[in-house]
Amino acid sequence: MRIKNGIILAVFALSMISFSSCKSGKGNKSVSSTTGWDYNTPDNGGFEYKAGYEQETGPGLVFIEGGTFIMGRVEQDVLYEWNNAPRRVTVPSFYMDETEVRNVDYLEYLFWINRVYVDYPEVYRKALPDTLVWRRPMAYNEPMVENYLRHPAYAEYPVVGVNHIQAQDYCKWRTDRVNEMILVNEGILELDVNQQNENVFDTEAYLYGQYEGIQGKRPMEDLNPNNESRRVRWDDGLLLPKYRLPTEAEWEYAALGLIGNSYDERMTSRRIYPWDGHILRNADKKERGKMMANFVRGNGDMMGMAGDLNDGGDITVDVHSYYPNDYGLYCMAGNVNEWVADVYRPLSFEDMDEFSPYRGNVFKQKVLDEEGYIVEKDSLGRIRYRAETDKDIMNRKNYRTADNRNFEDGDAVTNISGADSWVESESSTGDMYSGAPNSSLGSLVSDRSRVYKGGGWRDRAYWLSPGARRYLDERESRDDLGFRCAMTRVGSPMSNTKK
Structure with missing residues (x-):
């Protein structure tokens, strides 16, 4: 037995x-x-694992499947700047706004910060676009100064007069509002329209436990048997990555829309503009001869003759004008130029990574309290950062830190390659680029120089090519310069519709 x-x-x-x-x-x-x-059960301790995650597309965004392409100018370099030589790179998949940010979008932003930051009126004043960009010494543009931003006739037109810094602040605000609404729709938080000043929803502050808000009717269940409920964590995959300005490589890749002129990894034709062909008029039989973008056709010709306007825009036009490119993006050529994230350098193509190239990295560390855990916030409830110091580097030798805006510029202070060809009096970027006192060097290029692309309503066709690039001080703005937002794609480079 x-x-x-x-x-x-x-x-x-x-x-x-x-x-x-x-x-x-x-x-x-x-x-x-x-x-x-077992995952996701209190009986086994409550370790959570979300299988089969697929990123949701944020409001206003279009999925851009990444890939390899020839970045750089494909049109004749008539200015002989030699600042964008062709080179092959790979851009990871990402998301981009279908249109340029509109006046109504920016007015919503201004309304919100004016309503919320009641004790900090300077926040509102700092965010205001410069409407005086419309003024010109020998032109009567005063109606645009008074009407363009706020009159409902221009609500669907792209916002202008916004500098690079203001554009980045808008992206930050948009991130927080979108993620706040996600938590409200999930029932985790109640919408608090009375939040003010420091007590506002901030994505990073929430993730670090510094924003409580009003608990919703369906709080996040904590599967840890020792707890009852918890905040949403980043590893829940519920919150979206931040809205941001696209990199130059992302913007150029998205503008070309190469999914429309390739077959089985073979490009059928090299594009000069965001559409096929080398001409600026529509080749479709029904729309033949119509302009493909809003730009200047010739001296003094901003829109054509009455009765047959060639592009229908004396200044800017509705952001949904003309045909979208093959990614579904509108006005990637003409209408307004657009800010991108990169710092400008004439020879960026010589110092670049083959994967997701970008110039402008400044690695920073979150500011912690004495115990080293909780991140501090500024007076507006936003997460504070500080640049790494020499002491930080010594304490964590495996942490690669630098101000990479100046990568291989010859600046011994900020150059991570350690170039030492500059004497002490010439060891700063300011000395190299800005023409500091007692220096014979001088240039308009600096760490504040940001790239913009796309061509605008004041530009000739030459600037409509996605490979063309110009720069402007990040604190300045123009009447033909706007922006659109992008978002990082996490996980597979293919959307679930292609898997």
Whole structure:
């Protein structure tokens, strides 16, 4: 009987092993293939794992599937600037606004900060676009100064007069409002329209436990048996990555829309503009001869003759004007130029990464309290940062830190390659680029020089090519310069519709 029972026990044990092996197999996403413990159950401690995550597309965005392309100028360099030589790079998938940010979008932003930051009126004043960009010494543009931003006739037109810094602040605000509404729609938070000053929803502040808000009717369940509820964490995948300005590579890649002129990894034609062909008029039979973008056709010709306007825009036009490119993006050529994230350098193409190239990295560390855990906030409730110091670098030698805006510029102070060809009096970027006192060097290029692309309503066709690039001080603005936002794609470079 003892042997018989032993055989029975052995058979039972083998069957349990077989069952456990099947249960924790490769296709089973509810059980750990490492330990055999069930995910997402308080009975096993409550470790959470979200299988099959697919990123939601944020409001206003279009998915841009990444890939390799030839970045740089494809049109004749008639100015002989040699600042954008062609080179092959790979751009990861990302999201981009379907249109330029409109006046109504920016007015919503201004309304919100004016309503919320009641004790900080300077926040509102700092965000105001410069409407005086419309004024010109020998032109009567005063109606644009008074009407363009706020009159409902221009609500769907692109916002202008916004500098690079203001554009980045708008992206930050948009991130917080979108993520706040996600939590409200999930029932995790109640919408608090009375939040003011420091007590405002900030994505990073919330993630670090510095914003409580009003708890909703469906709080986040904590599967840890020691707790009842918790805040949403970043690893829940519920909150979206931040809205931001696109990099120069992302913007140029999205503008070209190469999915429309390629087949099985073969490009059928090299594009000069965001559409096929080398001409600026529509080749479609029904719309043949119509202009493809809002630009200046010739001296003094901003829109054509009455009765047959060539582009229908004396200044800017509605952001949904003309045909979208093959990614579904409107006005990637003409209407207004657009800020991108990169710092301008004439020879950026010589110092670039093959994957997701970008110039402008300044690595920073969050400001922690004495215990080193909780991140501090500024007076407006936003997360504070500071640049790494030499002491930080020594304490964490494996942490690569630098002001990479000046990568391989020859600046011994900020250049991570350690170039030492500059004497001490010429060891700063200011000395190199800005023409500091007692220096014979001088240039309009500095760490504040930001790239803008796309061409605008004041430009000739030459600037409509996505490869063309210009720069402006990040504190300045123009009447033909706006922006649109982008967002990082996490996970697979292909959307779930292509898998």
